[in-house]
Amino acid sequence: MQNNPHENSHEKMLDLLFRQARSQNGWLPQPVEDAQLLRIYELMKMGPTSANCSPLRIVFLRTSEARQRLQPALNPGNLEKAMSAPVVAVLGYDTRFYDLLPQLFPHNPVMREMFAGKPELAETTAFRNSSLQGAYFMLAARSLGLDCGPMSGFDADRLNQEFFPDGLVKVNFLCNLGYGDVAKLFPRSPRLAFDQVCQLL
Template sequence: MTLTLPELALSADAQDLLFREARTANTFTDEPVTADEIRAVYDLVKYGPTAMNSQPLRVTLVASDEARQRLLPHMSEGNRAKTGTAPLVAILAADVDFHETLPEVFPHVPGMRDAFAGDVDSRASMATLSAGLQIGYFIVGVRAAGLFAGPMTGFDAAGIDKEFFDGTALKTLVVVNIGHPAPDAYRDRLPRLDGARVVTVV
């Protein structure tokens, strides 16, 4: 059962913009997307919750032709052309060393950094989960800015990590093409599971 408008706080137009009418775009117009627009998106979505306020998402904007040419060989064949022509591409990565910033986001709790310093496996697990949450917020934020996103996982993550993040603790999770959709941007929408299949009351 779909909730009717009075049961939701968002207006119908906002619901459509963020969800019902929003689509994954595969082709874009040549209208540019600026880094400032993406910074504004991040400044909105940074308030979404993450485990221990860890905020491990790191966004690398591939804006120059030189950087685009470094990225393209690591994309799968089916994604290469659309990544090559998108106005802006973002590499969304998890920072496994997010504990280094914990003193900034937990200034009232001494020792937070040191509590995570020795356990790389736990940090990697937390970073992947929380950055995944932030990726969802990021995509909705792109939609809120009136832009369209084309998130992809078809790429050589190890290759991108070596090309862009060598010597760091960043691990690539998703590559997102961003822009304004071209007329042929969308495939037919695939079915979504109904709430009755997903929501259980116990």
């Protein structure tokens, strides 16, 4: 029986995105080009968000000088992996995302008013949907052959003051980008079984 080439390519993509993908702790000295960052964005922006609100805002730190600005906000355990990454993406969420809803959700012109003047609802919506977009971001990067190293472990207030001083955007998480150094990986941690997580009702 012959192998189905479409099935083989499908399985390879699943390996690339999930089964063989790892959170990288170290990086090879291979640059990430601006064109690659643009391609990541052009892919990730197509993922769905509620009312197409698209609250994710990204600051790409591409130079050593830019990455040094992170240092005061990082936990010590994250310093080396961030400083050695070719690019660190600061993934934030716009708490005033609703101001762009007339552009993003034009078929419902009153959608903006659902969030205006309701800061708790706006914050919850922005955080949830920027987290969703952050996952799309990682999948887009992996699909293009890049490795990811998502990180928490930072002082959010200091990071916001450094990169989002207007107070409208707030950091969600960081994601290192580049080509991972497999020598710095540790064995993959266990995952929970289906029956531990899921219910069939």
